[in-house]
Amino acid sequence: xxxPRLFIALAFLSVPGRLFAESVPPxxxxxGRLTDSQGVNRNGNFQIxxxxxxxxxxxxxxxxxxxxxxxxRNGNFQIxxxGQDDLYNKTLSEQLTGSDAYLEIKVNDEAPMVPRQKLxxxxxxxxxxxxxxxxxxxxxxxxxxxxxxxxxGNTTVVDSxxxxxxxxxxxxxxxxxxxxxxxxxxxGPKGDKGDAGQQGPPGVKGDKGDxxxxxxxxxxGVKGDKGDKGDxxAQGLPGxxxxxxxxxxxxxxxxxxxxxxxxxxxxxxxxxxDGYGNPAIYTKTTGSNGIRTDIDTANTDVLNLxxxxxxxxxxxNANPALNNWAMINFYGGYSTSHGAGAGIGAQHISQSxxxxxxxxxxxxxxGDGGIAERMRITN
Numbered sequence: 001x002x003x004p005r006l007f008i009a010l011a012f013l014s015v016p017g018r019l020f021a022e023s024v025p026p027x028x029x030x031x032g033r034l035t036d037s038q039g040v041n042r043n044g045n046f047q048i049x050x051x052x053x054x055x056x057x058x059x060x061x062x063x064x065x066x067x068x069x070x071x072x073r074n075g076n077f078q079i080x081x082x083g084q085d086d087l088y089n090k091t092l093s094e095q096l097t098g099s100d101a102y103l104e105i106k107v108n109d110e111a112p113m114v115p116r117q118k119l120x121x122x123x124x125x126x127x128x129x130x131x132x133x134x135x136x137x138x139x140x141x142x143x144x145x146x147x148x149x150x151x152x153g154n155t156t157v158v159d160s161x162x163x164x165x166x167x168x169x170x171x172x173x174x175x176x177x178x179x180x181x182x183x184x185x186x187x188g189p190k191g192d193k194g195d196a197g198q199q200g201p202p203g204v205k206g207d208k209g210d211x212x213x214x215x216x217x218x219x220x221g222v223k224g225d226k227g228d229k230g231d232x233x234a235q236g237l238p239g240x241x242x243x244x245x246x247x248x249x250x251x252x253x254x255x256x257x258x259x260x261x262x263x264x265x266x267x268x269x270x271x272x273x274d275g276y277g278n279p280a281i282y283t284k285t286t287g288s289n290g291i292r293t294d295i296d297t298a299n300t301d302v303l304n305l306x307x308x309x310x311x312x313x314x315x316x317n318a319n320p321a322l323n324n325w326a327m328i329n330f331y332g333g334y335s336t337s338h339g340a341g342a343g344i345g346a347q348h349i350s351q352s353x354x355x356x357x358x359x360x361x362x363x364x365x366x367g368d369g370g371i372a373e374r375m376r377i378t379n
Contacts, residue, residue: 042072
C-alpha cells in the first residue's frame with residue numbers, strides 16, 4: 001500500500017501522573033479510516049504501529065507499540081492505546097510527564113504518516129486533572145472531607161474510619177546525638193571458601209643457576225636415520241708410487257708394465273677390448289718418429305703384430321753379416337713358421353760409400369713355411 005490516507009478520531013486519553021479516580025478509564029481508543037492513494041477504502045488485516053512523542057517532529061518515542069494484525073473493514077479500524085509498550089514496558093501515563101503528546105502512525109513497511117496528531121484531553125481527563133490532583137503547596141480552606149482512606153504513596157496512613165494506621169512513631173523529629181558504641185558481637189562462623197582468583201602474570205625470569213653435576217649415562221638410543229652426504233674432504237697426501245721422477249720423466253726401472261693385464265709379457269704390455277674402433281695404442285706426435293724401437297740383437301723382430309692365429313705383420317732387422325736385410329713380412333697362417341705369407345725386403349749391397357740398396361719381393365713357397373724371392377729391383 002502506497003501513500004495511504006488515514007483519518008483518525010480519538011475517544012479517551014488517560015491523564016499523565018499517578019493519581020486516578022477509579023471511574024476514569026486508563027487509556028483511549030484510536031479510531032480511523034484507511035484508504036489507498038485514490039481514496040478507496042481498504043479491507044483486510046494490516047500491521048499498524050503507534051508511537052507517542054513529546055514533540056511534533058523528530059525526537060524519540062516515549063511509548064511505542066506494534067499491532068501485527070489489525071482488522072480493517074471498509075476502511076474502518078479501532079486500536080486501544082493502553083497497556084505497557086514494546087520499548088520500556090511502561091504505560092502511557094507512566095511515560096508522559098509533560099503537557100504535550102503527539103501520536104505517530106505507521107502502516108506495514110511504509111514510512112510513518114506525517115504530520116503527527118496532537119493528543120487532546122478528553123472530559124474524563126479534564127475532570128481527573130481538576131479533581132484528583134492538587135498543585136504543589138496547595139492550601140485547603142475549611143474542612144477537608146475525604147471519602148475512604150488516605151494514602152502516602154502506596155501506603156495507607158489513615159483508614160476509612162479516620163484512624164491513623166501509619167508509622168507508630170509518628171512524625172520523625174530531628175536526628176539526636178549519636179550514642180556510645182555497643183559491645184562487639186561474637187565472631188561469626190567461618191564462611192565458605194571463596195572461588196580461586198585469576199592466575200597472576202608470570203614473574204620476572206630469575207638468574208641462571210649453577211651447572212649441576214653430571215648425571216649417570218643413559219641407555220643408548222635407537223640408531224638414527226642416515227644423515228645427508230657430507231661435504232667433500234680436503235685432498236689427501238699423495239700415496240707411494242712405484243714410479244720415480246727424473247726431471248720431467250717418469251721412470252720405472254724394475255719389471256714389466258701391464259695395461260689391461262696382470263701378467264705383462266714385455267716391458268710394456270697393453271691388452272683390451274674396444275668395440276668402438278678405438279686403438280689399443282694411439283700415438284700422435286709432431287716430431288720425426290711416432291713409434292721407434294732400437295734393436296741391438298741381430299735376427300730379432302723389431303715389430304711383431306699378431307692377430308691370434310689369423311695373421312701377423314713382422315718388421316725384421318736381419319743379421320748385418322747376412323747382407324743386412326730390413327724386411328716386412330706378412331703371414332696369414334696359424335703361425336709365422338708354417339703359414340702362407342709374403343714379404344718386402346731392403347738389402348744393403350754396399351756397406352761403404354757409395355751405398356747401394358736393392359728392393360726384393362717374396363712370396364710363400366709350397367706351404368712348407370718358407371718364402372722365396374720373386375722379384376728384385378736393383379740399384
